[in-house]
Amino acid sequence: MQTFDLSKDGLRALNSSLHALKGQTNMTAWEVINPKGAHAIAAGVDAPVEITVRGSTGYYCAGMNKQASIFIKGSAGPGVAENMMSGKVVIDGDASQYAGATGRGGLLVIKGNASSRCGISMKGIEIVVHGNIGHMSCFMAQSGSVVVLGDAGEALGDSLYEARLFVRGKVKSLGADCIEKEMRPEHYALVEDLLRRGEADHKAKPEQFRRYGSARKLYNFNIDNAAAY
Amino acid sequence: MCGIVGLFLKDASLEPKLGAMLADMLVTMTDRGPDSAGIAIYSGAGKGRAKLTVQSAHPGRDFANLDADLKDAIGTPVLMLIKDTHAMLEVPLAQLEAARSALTHLRPEVKVMSAGEGIEIFKEVGLPKDVATRFGIAKMGGTHGIGHTRMATESAVTTMGAHPFSTGNDQCLVHNGSLSNHNGVRRELKRLGMTFETENDTEVGAAFISHKLQSGDTLGHALEATLTDLDGFFTFVVGTKNGFGVVRDPIACKPAVMAETDQYVAFGSEYRALVNLPGIETARIWEPEPATVYFWER
Numbered sequence: 080m081q082t083f084d085l086s087k088d089g090l091r092a093l094n095s096s097l098h099a100l101k102g103q104t105n106m107t108a109w110e111v112i113n114p115k116g117a118h119a120i121a122a123g124v125d126a127p128v129e130i131t132v133r134g135s136t137g138y139y140c141a142g143m144n145k146q147a148s149i150f151i152k153g154s155a156g157p158g159v160a161e162n163m164m165s166g167k168v169v170i171d172g173d174a175s176q177y178a179g180a181t182g183r184g185g186l187l188v189i190k191g192n193a194s195s196r197c198g199i200s201m202k203g204i205e206i207v208v209h210g211n212i213g214h215m216s217c218f219m220a221q222s223g224s225v226v227v228l229g230d231a232g233e234a235l236g237d238s239l240y241e242a243r244l245f246v247r248g249k250v251k252s253l254g255a256d257c258i259e260k261e262m263r264p265e266h267y268a269l270v271e272d273l274l275r276r277g278e279a280d281h282k283a284k285p286e287q288f289r290r291y292g293s294a295r296k297l298y299n300f301n302i303d304n305a306a307a308y
Numbered sequence: 309m310c311g312i313v314g315l316f317l318k319d320a321s322l323e324p325k326l327g328a329m330l331a332d333m334l335v336t337m338t339d340r341g342p343d344s345a346g347i348a349i350y351s352g353a354g355k356g357r358a359k360l361t362v363q364s365a366h367p368g369r370d371f372a373n374l375d376a377d378l379k380d381a382i383g384t385p386v387l388m389l390i391k392d393t394h395a396m397l398e399v400p401l402a403q404l405e406a407a408r409s410a411l412t413h414l415r416p417e418v419k420v421m422s423a424g425e426g427i428e429i430f431k432e433v434g435l436p437k438d439v440a441t442r443f444g445i446a447k448m449g450g451t452h453g454i455g456h457t458r459m460a461t462e463s464a465v466t467t468m469g470a471h472p473f474s475t476g477n478d479q480c481l482v483h484n485g486s487l488s489n490h491n492g493v494r495r496e497l498k499r500l501g502m503t504f505e506t507e508n509d510t511e512v513g514a515a516f517i518s519h520k521l522q523s524g525d526t527l528g529h530a531l532e533a534t535l536t537d538l539d540g541f542f543t544f545v546v547g548t549k550n551g552f553g554v555v556r557d558p559i560a561c562k563p564a565v566m567a568e569t570d571q572y573v574a575f576g577s578e579y580r581a582l583v584n585l586p587g588i589e590t591a592r593i594w595e596p597e598p599a600t601v602y603f604w605e606r
Contacts, residue, residue: 116580135579135593154593156579157563175563175595194595195560214560214598 081106086113090120097147100126116156121149127166141168144185160187163204169278176213179206182223188277195232198225201242207277217244218254226273228283236291240298244291245270247283256297260290309459310471310484311337312564314545314575315585316452316552316604322571322586323351327448331440333574333581334455338436340577341459344470345439346431348480351450353426353549358404360397361421361428362411363467370415371395381410392442393467394421394430401425404477419468419505424478426451426549431470451606454547454575456482462490463508473511475502476518478549483510484562484577485541493538513538517546531555531601543596545575546603553603560598567591573604 083093093111100106107128114120114134121130122142132140135153145164154172163182170178173191180196182204189197192210198217206225214232217225220242230248237254244257245266253259270285313333317323327349334345352359364370367390375388378397386407387398399407408423422429430443436457440446456471463469472480487493490509493516498504502515516538520530527546531553534544543562546553554575556564567574567582569591576582579593596602 115583116578137578137580154579173595175565176561195598214558 080108080110082110082112084112085117085120086115090117094119094122097121097124097126097128097130100124100128102126104128114153118156121147124149124166135172144168154191155189160185160204163187173210179204182206186276188279190278192229198223198242201225205273205276207273207279209277209279209282211248214251215254217242220244224269224273226270226277226279226288228279236293238297239291239293241293243269245273245288246291247287247289250289250291253291256294257291258294260292262286262288262290266290309340309577311340311457311577311581312454312482312484312543312545312575313337313456313577313581314452314454314482314547314552314554316573317450317571318573318606319571323451324449326351326450326453327444328446329585330453330455331436331445332584333576334436334457335440336581336583337457337577341457342435343458343460343465344431344433344467345436345455345457346429346470346472346482347440347443347445347453347455348422348427348429348472348474348482348547349445349448349450349453350426350478350547350549351428351448353424353451353478355425356401357398358401358407358423358425359428360399360404360407360411360423361394361430362397362415362418363394363421363431364415364418365393365467366417367393367395370418374415377414378407378410381414382406391430391444393432394443396428422474422478422480424549427474427478427480427547429472429474429480431456431472432467433465433470452547452552454480454482454545454552461486462510463506466506468506469508471510472547473508473514475511475515476521478547479514479518479521480547481510481514481517482545483513484543485557487513487538487540487542489539509540513542513544517544521548527551527553527603527605528601531603535599543577548605551603551605553601554596555601556596556598558599564596565593566596566602567593 109130116137118137124147125145127146137156139158141149142161148167151170157175160168163185165184169188176194177196179187195213197212211229221240231250234254236257267285274280375386378386389396471482474480487509490512
């Protein structure tokens with residue numbers, strides 16, 4: 080276990096040490112102490128390592144993550160796991176706005192609530208939120224899946240492409256071109272798998288969820304839809 | 309960007325440390341805006357005294373004998389405390405408006421930063437660390453305060469363009485964001501008798517709230533009205549004699565984090581600003597909801 084004291088050694092030393100792990104795997108467990116809301120902690124890691132951050136983080140923690148499993152033992156600031164490619168990010172507390180934005184792969188688990196714009200423009204990432212998500216979540220979400228055990232804020236899935244959204248609680252409003260869809264057997268299986276991997280299978284059952292997806296009316300310009308653009 | 313901090317103390321034993329805590333929070337936010345910085349600190353309200361905080365580009369000339377000149381003008385002794393480019397003038401509450409009016413004749417180039425029973429505003433161009441040091445903020449006690457570090461967007465980098473803006477006695481406002489309809493709202497507020505020192509968008513937000521309060525609205529209603537009448541991005545933190553309020557626009561892309569314990573309520577643009585507060589590890593921490601008004605009063 081490598082322990083890194085961020086208040087003593089600084090962010091650049093941490094991230095350059097983590098970036099240097101690319102291609103080697105003999106230092107697989109890292110602990111970051113005294114994060115104190117610092118920005119860009121463990122951003123750009125590309126190695127199959129486990130990183131535990133003991134406290135709350137600022138902007139862009141675990142951004143662009145590839146392969147690594149990153150555990151935040153606190154809350155995360157804006158843009159956590161932004162553009163994640165693969166691996167896993169697990170947050171014990173809440174996540175601020177645009178968690179998992181533009182993510183292409185990997186699994187993001189938020190055990191508290193996520194703020195506005197969670198999963199905005201996501202492109203393949205899987206997101207499990209144990210609590211609620213804020214307004215404009217999954218805006219222009221292209222692919223991937225989101226499972227929310229709590230409620231969703233205004234304009235869920237506005238201008239949605241092919242991402243699959245599953246919400247157990249109330250949805251305050253659906254965005255343009257986002258509609259409720261039937262839960263078919265493959266969707267129950269998908270939610271069951273995500274609940275298990277998202278450490279939420281003891282909290283919820285797949286049959287409690289409703290599915291939301293794209294009506295596919297905004298894909299191409301259609302003069303009859305002008306008011307909706 | 310811009311960085312905002314705010315601290316409302318519930319535990320009186322922390323009051324001597326208010327300035328030090330607030331200055332530390334603001335310095336942490338330096339990289340959100342290096343253009344100018346300012347702090348409003350509230351202390352000593354309800355004792356029948358009032359404070360005028362004034363600023364001059366030529367403090368040596370303008371502050372010389374200002375207390376004696378004001379005493380001659382209003383007929384009561386004036387306590388003056390000079391801090392760098394600012395001076396705090398303490399007068400009996402009943403003489404506040406007389407002192408303010410006399411000041412415009414005695415020292416026409418002096419600018420009033422704030423007036424009221426509790427409020428003192430200190431703001432200048434420069435980094436938070438330097439501004440806090442110049443005005444000895446860390447030595448100031450008080451009940452509550454707000455601070456701002458500015459990355460200018462809508463108007464020039466000047467002392468008067470720095471936040472907080474005060475447009476009414478004991479009122480002030482800091483802002484992260486930018487308003488897009490400020491020219492129209494300013495015109496309307498001028499028609500209604502409000503006066504402006506700058507072309508700054510935030511000053512319009514401050515005057516909008518002050519006008520509502522003057523018209524008899526509660527702070528809660530005044531803050532709610534910003535959601536319908538002001539267009540643009542904003543996280544506002546507002547100070548009054550008795551407390552402070554927070555409101556974010558419905559889009560809420562300007563960040564905000566709050567923390568509450570038995571000892572205080574604190575606001576920061578980022579969690580980083582809060583990490584040195586006592587008991588932060590066990591504080592209730594949350595993001596204020598969009599289009600939702602919060603305020604705390606004693």
